[in-house]
Amino acid sequence: MQPIRYVIVGNGAAGVTAAETIRHQDPMGEITIVSAEPYPMYSRPGLAYLLINEIPRQQVFARQPEWYQQMCINLLFGLAERLDVDQQQVILGDGRILPYDRLLIATGARAVPPPYPGAELKGVVYLDTLDGTLALVKQAKRRRRAVVIGGGITALEMTEGLAHNGVDTHYFLRRNRLWSKVFNDTEASLLEKRMRDHHINIHYNTEATEILGDRKGRVRAVRLEDGREFKCDIVGVAIGVKPQIDLIQNSPIKTDRAILVNEFMQSSQRNVFAAGDCAQVYDRWTNKHTLDILWPSAVAEGHAAALNMCGQQIPYEKGSPFNACLLYGLHITTMGQINPHQDDDSDEGPEVMQYLSRGSSEVWYTYPRHYASAWSNDGENTLRLVLDGDYLVGALIVGEQSTADPLRYIIENRINFREVHPDLSIGGLALKRSLQQFWSNLNRNQAGSYPNPQNIIIE
Numbered sequence: 001m002q003p004i005r006y007v008i009v010g011n012g013a014a015g016v017t018a019a020e021t022i023r024h025q026d027p028m029g030e031i032t033i034v035s036a037e038p039y040p041m042y043s044r045p046g047l048a049y050l051l052i053n054e055i056p057r058q059q060v061f062a063r064q065p066e067w068y069q070q071m072c073i074n075l076l077f078g079l080a081e082r083l084d085v086d087q088q089q090v091i092l093g094d095g096r097i098l099p100y101d102r103l104l105i106a107t108g109a110r111a112v113p114p115p116y117p118g119a120e121l122k123g124v125v126y127l128d129t130l131d132g133t134l135a136l137v138k139q140a141k142r143r144r145r146a147v148v149i150g151g152g153i154t155a156l157e158m159t160e161g162l163a164h165n166g167v168d169t170h171y172f173l174r175r176n177r178l179w180s181k182v183f184n185d186t187e188a189s190l191l192e193k194r195m196r197d198h199h200i201n202i203h204y205n206t207e208a209t210e211i212l213g214d215r216k217g218r219v220r221a222v223r224l225e226d227g228r229e230f231k232c233d234i235v236g237v238a239i240g241v242k243p244q245i246d247l248i249q250n251s252p253i254k255t256d257r258a259i260l261v262n263e264f265m266q267s268s269q270r271n272v273f274a275a276g277d278c279a280q281v282y283d284r285w286t287n288k289h290t291l292d293i294l295w296p297s298a299v300a301e302g303h304a305a306a307l308n309m310c311g312q313q314i315p316y317e318k319g320s321p322f323n324a325c326l327l328y329g330l331h332i333t334t335m336g337q338i339n340p341h342q343d344d345d346s347d348e349g350p351e352v353m354q355y356l357s358r359g360s361s362e363v364w365y366t367y368p369r370h371y372a373s374a375w376s377n378d379g380e381n382t383l384r385l386v387l388d389g390d391y392l393v394g395a396l397i398v399g400e401q402s403t404a405d406p407l408r409y410i411i412e413n414r415i416n417f418r419e420v421h422p423d424l425s426i427g428g429l430a431l432k433r434s435l436q437q438f439w440s441n442l443n444r445n446q447a448g449s450y451p452n453p454q455n456i457i458i459e
C-alpha cells in the first residue's frame, strides 16, 4: 500500500503540532511542511520578549532542524502560491508542485498595514515575524523618536520594546483608555502608571491619517487628524491582523473572514483541512464561527485537524480562550468572555470589528446573555469576574495571579458558581475570600480529580 501523502502549508504552532500528531498516528505517512519563512518553527509570542531582550534569539526557536529529521518530516522552504483541488496539488512560487492526499492549511495571520498613505516608507515596522522583529530591533538602535499606532496588546508590547531600546516613544490611541476593548478604567490606569514610569508618552484621542516620508523614502513624521505634523523617524503599526488565505483564492474552498471549517477541522473540500489563525472555527461559547488568534488555540486545532486527517472522526471542541501576558512587569491574564466596559460607546463591537489583535479571541468581546460582573481591587491587583446566570464565563486578572488557574478550571468545566453569588456584589477582599473558600471546598469534595489544586492567595 502506498503511504499517505500529507502536505502541511505553514510551519507555525498549528502546522508543526499537526505534523507531530500525524507522525504519531501514521508512522509510514509522508509528511511535508511548506514554510514561507526560512527557519525552523519559532514562537511568535516569543517575539515580544526578543524585542525587550528578555530572551536571546536562539531561545525563540521552538524546534531545531534535527527535530524534523528525527520525525521524518520534510521541511520545504518556499511560498505556496496556488492550490489545485481537482488535481490535489499545491503549487509553489518557484514552480515546484506538491501532490497531496490530505492537505492542511495553517498559514496563520499577518499584521495589516495602515489604511492611509505612507505604509511603504522605510521605518514603518511590525511586530509580526522573526525577520520583522529583528529589523525592528536594528532600526530602533538607529532611530530617535517613535510613534506606535494600535489599540491592543501588540501595540503595547511594541511601545515597551522601543522604549527599552532607548527610543523616545509616543503611543497614539484613538480612544481615551488603554486597551479599551478589554480594560476598564482601573485596569487601564494601573498599566498607564507603569508606562509613564517607563517614560512612554501616551496621546489619547489621537489619530494618524498619514505617514510622511523624506526624499530618501524614510519616515519623517506622522500627520494627525487636525492636520498637524508630529515628527518621528520610526512608526510601529499594530492595528490588527488578517488571516493569510491568498493561497486558496480562486479555489472552491469556502471562506468568510478566514477558512470556514466544520467540527472536524475540514474545509468545504473533503481532503483539505485548516487550523490556527487562518481558520474560522465553530465556537460553543458564542454559537458562531469565530476567529481565535491565540497560540494555545492554534496548537489544539492543529492537533484536532491531524487526528481527522488520519481518518479518525473526532470533533474539535473549542475551549474557553486564555491569554497571559507581561507588560511593563505587570502580569495580565484574560480568559473567556470578558465583556468590555459597559459605557464604552465604541462603534467597534464584535459585529463590525474589522481586525482582531494578535493574542486575542473574538470570544472576549462578546456579551454573555445574562451578564453580571464582580470586581475586586486591591492596590496593583485587580480581579474582574463575568457571569452568565450561575456560571462564570470570563475573568480578567491584573497583578497577583493565584486565581488564574482555578478560575480557568471553573470556567472551562462550567462549574456552578451560585455559592459565591452573595459575595460577588460586595467585591473586594470578601470576594477573594469567598473564591478561596469555594476553590478549597471544590478540591476537598472532588479530591484527586483537579489537576492543579493550587492555593488562592489573599493578601
Ligand SMILES: Cc1cc2nc3c(=O)[nH]c(=O)nc-3n(C[C@H](O)[C@H](O)[C@H](O)COP(=O)(O)OP(=O)(O)OC[C@H]3O[C@@H](n4cnc5c(N)ncnc54)[C@H](O)[C@@H]3O)c2cc1C
Binding pocket: 009, 010, 011, 012, 013, 014, 015, 034, 035, 036, 037, 043, 044, 045, 046, 047, 048, 078, 079, 080, 081, 106, 107, 108, 109, 127, 128, 129, 154, 244, 247, 275, 276, 277, 278, 292, 293, 294, 295, 296, 298, 322, 323, 324, 325, 358, 359, 360
Ligand atoms: C508579537 C506577537 C505576540 C503574540 N502574543 C501572544 C500571546 O501572548 N498569547 C497567545 O496566545 N498568542 C499570541 N500571539 C498569537 C500567536 O502567536 C498565534 O495565534 C499563533 O502563532 C498562530 O499559529 P499558526 O500556526 O496559526 O500561525 P503562524 O504561527 O503565523 O504560522 C504560519 C506559518 O505559515 C507560513 N506561511 C504563511 N503563508 C504561507 C504560504 N503561502 N506558503 C508557505 N508558508 C506560509 C508562515 O511562514 C508560518 O510558518 C502573538 C503573536 C505575535 C506576533
